[in-house]
Amino acid sequence: MKAIRIVGNAGTGKTTTLLSLYSYLTNRPLSSLQRDIINEYFGDLNVPRGKEALMLTFSSTAAKELAKRLTGQEDTGYLTNIRTLHSFAASYLAQRRSIKFPTVNGRPGDTFVVFCRKFNIPFSTEEPFAPLLGNTIANMLSAAINRYYPEEKDIGIVLAKHILPRLQGKEQEVLLSYLEFKEKTGYWDYNDVLMALFDEEHIDLSSFGDEEIGYLIIDEAQDLSALQYSIISKIVQDNQDAIDLVVFAGDPHQTIYSFQAADPRFFMELDKLLGVDVETIVLKRSFRVPRTVSFASKQLLIRTRAVLNPSFLNYEPRPEIGEYRVIPFVDLVDGNTVSEAIKMSQVRKLIEEAGDELKRGKSVAILTRTNVQARFFEKLFILAGYSPKRLKASAASAADKLMFILAGVDYLQNGLEEGAVPKEVKEELFASPGWRANVKRFLRLTAFSRYLDNELIERMLLYSFKERGVNFDKMKFKGATLDHVQKNEKLRRLVEKNRPVIERFLENPMRFLSRKDVETYLRDKDYYDVLLVLLRTGRALTDSHLFIDTIHASKGAEFDVVYLYDSTRALPATESEKREAVFVLYVGMTRAREALRILDTENSLLGYFKREHSLYELGNASLVQHLAQVAT
Numbered sequence: 001m002k003a004i005r006i007v008g009n010a011g012t013g014k015t016t017t018l019l020s021l022y023s024y025l026t027n028r029p030l031s032s033l034q035r036d037i038i039n040e041y042f043g044d045l046n047v048p049r050g051k052e053a054l055m056l057t058f059s060s061t062a063a064k065e066l067a068k069r070l071t072g073q074e075d076t077g078y079l080t081n082i083r084t085l086h087s088f089a090a091s092y093l094a095q096r097r098s099i100k101f102p103t104v105n106g107r108p109g110d111t112f113v114v115f116c117r118k119f120n121i122p123f124s125t126e127e128p129f130a131p132l133l134g135n136t137i138a139n140m141l142s143a144a145i146n147r148y149y150p151e152e153k154d155i156g157i158v159l160a161k162h163i164l165p166r167l168q169g170k171e172q173e174v175l176l177s178y179l180e181f182k183e184k185t186g187y188w189d190y191n192d193v194l195m196a197l198f199d200e201e202h203i204d205l206s207s208f209g210d211e212e213i214g215y216l217i218i219d220e221a222q223d224l225s226a227l228q229y230s231i232i233s234k235i236v237q238d239n240q241d242a243i244d245l246v247v248f249a250g251d252p253h254q255t256i257y258s259f260q261a262a263d264p265r266f267f268m269e270l271d272k273l274l275g276v277d278v279e280t281i282v283l284k285r286s287f288r289v290p291r292t293v294s295f296a297s298k299q300l301l302i303r304t305r306a307v308l309n310p311s312f313l314n315y316e317p318r319p320e321i322g323e324y325r326v327i328p329f330v331d332l333v334d335g336n337t338v339s340e341a342i343k344m345s346q347v348r349k350l351i352e353e354a355g356d357e358l359k360r361g362k363s364v365a366i367l368t369r370t371n372v373q374a375r376f377f378e379k380l381f382i383l384a385g386y387s388p389k390r391l392k393a394s395a396a397s398a399a400d401k402l403m404f405i406l407a408g409v410d411y412l413q414n415g416l417e418e419g420a421v422p423k424e425v426k427e428e429l430f431a432s433p434g435w436r437a438n439v440k441r442f443l444r445l446t447a448f449s450r451y452l453d454n455e456l457i458e459r460m461l462l463y464s465f466k467e468r469g470v471n472f473d474k475m476k477f478k479g480a481t482l483d484h485v486q487k488n489e490k491l492r493r494l495v496e497k498n499r500p501v502i503e504r505f506l507e508n509p510m511r512f513l514s515r516k517d518v519e520t521y522l523r524d525k526d527y528y529d530v531l532l533v534l535l536r537t538g539r540a541l542t543d544s545h546l547f548i549d550t551i552h553a554s555k556g557a558e559f560d561v562v563y564l565y566d567s568t569r570a571l572p573a574t575e576s577e578k579r580e581a582v583f584v585l586y587v588g589m590t591r592a593r594e595a596l597r598i599l600d601t602e603n604s605l606l607g608y609f610k611r612e613h614s615l616y617e618l619g620n621a622s623l624v625q626h627l628a629q630v631a632t
């Protein structure tokens with residue numbers, strides 16, 4: 001068996017290289033770039049080809065992104081062989097024993113989230129490190145298990161030694177009741193799945209999937225924990241004869257999941273871990289990061305003494321000089337409403353400037369430290385008429401959701417006469433494969449649900465549409481055709497009885513938009529105000545290459561122009577928190593292909609490091625001058 005470690009800075013092509021290798025080994029067609037990469041790095045790779053590869057990565061977003069890049073299709077979801085370690089563990093174990101998860105929206109859900117909902121424990125699914133009771137416990141539990149379980153081999157000891165003593169009284173109580181909840185319901189959680197896989201006597205890859213797995217490929221390897229590495233090295237040992245090649249790719253300076261016990265040391269000391277010689281390939285050219293951005297981001301690592309291995313920083317940036325600029329900005333989220341913020345001159349300037357870049361065809365990202373901040377910028381840009389996207393593969397953007405509601409209202413107001421309905425609205429509401437779900441969702445947003453029984457409304461509405469001249473004849477609903485509805489005397493009477501309500505609804509659906517339902521749908525009441533402004537002004541949102549999300553979500557992605565909003569009240573306290581904070585900024589900065597613009601607020605984290613460590617004072621003189629010029 002051969003082991004390779006691919007190390008490369010941001011944008012040096014780690015993922016591209018892994019995918020090339022994946023295609024090469026599994027005899028899939030190669031592009032000319034992929035062929036060049038194989039020739040450059042794997043020309044003398046002495047490994048039999050033609051088996052299947054198991055590709056593991058850290059986040060589900062990354063797994064889906066890999067699948068997307070491999071198949072060229074937008075929405076493939078998981079591929080059998082490209083997964084997170086959690087999802088691999090769950091499906092491997094499910095083949096052997098019954099593991100039980102709670103069902104949420106028809107799919108296996110997160111047990112801890114279900115527990116928090118049931119017992120009203122504050123928890124944010126979108127903000128992993130929110131200072132909420134549920135998030136504190138979830139992180140603590142998961143971090144401790146990921147860090148100590150391989151050593152202690154007993155969850156009881158991990159709990160007693162590493163978790164309970166660090167929790168406050170209330171937190172202990174909640175943790176214990178969570179354990180009780182799991183015991184009672186028999187539900188598993190993600191930690192259980194990892195522990196159980198680690199405890200397997202023998203992990204047998206030959207029984208996974210339909211084809212023989214000969215290669216193990218791991219991306220974002222710097223973000224894996226002790227437990228995850230122990231599982232991977234166990235897979236390697238248990239399948240010595242079958243696995244011809246194991247490859248790890250990563251960048252230790254992009255470790256941003258320490259709060260879940262990610263530890264880059266394992267990646268740095270792979271040979272010790274695997275007990276075999278590991279060949280290292282260092283990718284030395286960044287195809288993304290231009291010179292100024294490369295310089296500024298390296299300075300941040302060096303000055304704050306966060307460098308783990310100086311030779312890993314030694315890469316050639318893109319030849320373009322690029323732009324690095326610091327823009328004085330306001331601390332937005334604390335104490336401002338969206339409608340106040342949008343009147344501020346700095347905010348308007350930002351929106352205008354970003355708008356100009358978008359008009360020029362550039363991709364633009366606003367990256368923030370927290371999810372709350374990202375949502376705030378999202379609302380600002382929606383109000384300004386843009387349709388920003390989120391980065392997580394599964395997250396529908398707020399703009400899309402708002403547009404969906406607007407399209408529904410518009411349809412019902414204006415589109416009842418055939419032909420008058422805009423094509424895309426028709427598609428959105430009725431023609432797409434999910435039209436039933438869409439109609440249902442829309443109906444749920446209306447006050448109809450207050451007046452009428454849910455299932456009946458759906459049929460009745462379709463019935464009324466028919467009377468207004470829209471042809472729904474061919475559509476089936478819950479097994480009943482409209483014909484059936486018409487013939488059903490009971491239903492007919494119900495429709496007649498509620499005709500005034502239906503008529504009023506059809507006259508002005510807006511009247512029936514219920515604030516509460518919209519809020520539930522968008523899960524954030526502020527969007528209702530944004531929606532109202534949009535409805536009142538009748539403004540359509542322009543679709544664009546504008547992305548607004550957290551720095552964490554931006555991992556692995558790239559944009560022409562990046563705005564970094566890193567305002568925070570919670571300054572890092574310990575050395576390891578400080579290093580993590582630097583790595584997060586590093587990831588954010590290195591997403592930029594052309595321009596990096598720091599939104600410098602009073603509570604800017606980069607500003608804090610700048611003051612603490614006199615950043616950008618030393619180094620390449622001409623670049624420093626350039627930076628100093630643009631920074632003032």
Ligand SMILES: Nc1ncnc2c1ncn2[C@@H]1O[C@H](COP(=O)(O)OP(=O)(O)OP(=O)(O)O)[C@@H](O)[C@H]1O
Nearest residue numbers: 008009010011012013014015016017287288556557
């Ligand atoms: N050999 C190459 N020649 C030209 N362009 C390349 C090459 N390898 C990668 N690229 C391009 O460089 C960009 C970054 O590549 P990729 O995402 O694979 O880098 P990465 O090292 O995984 O980045 P990150 O550290 O941010 O995850 C992409 O746009 C990719 O298409």
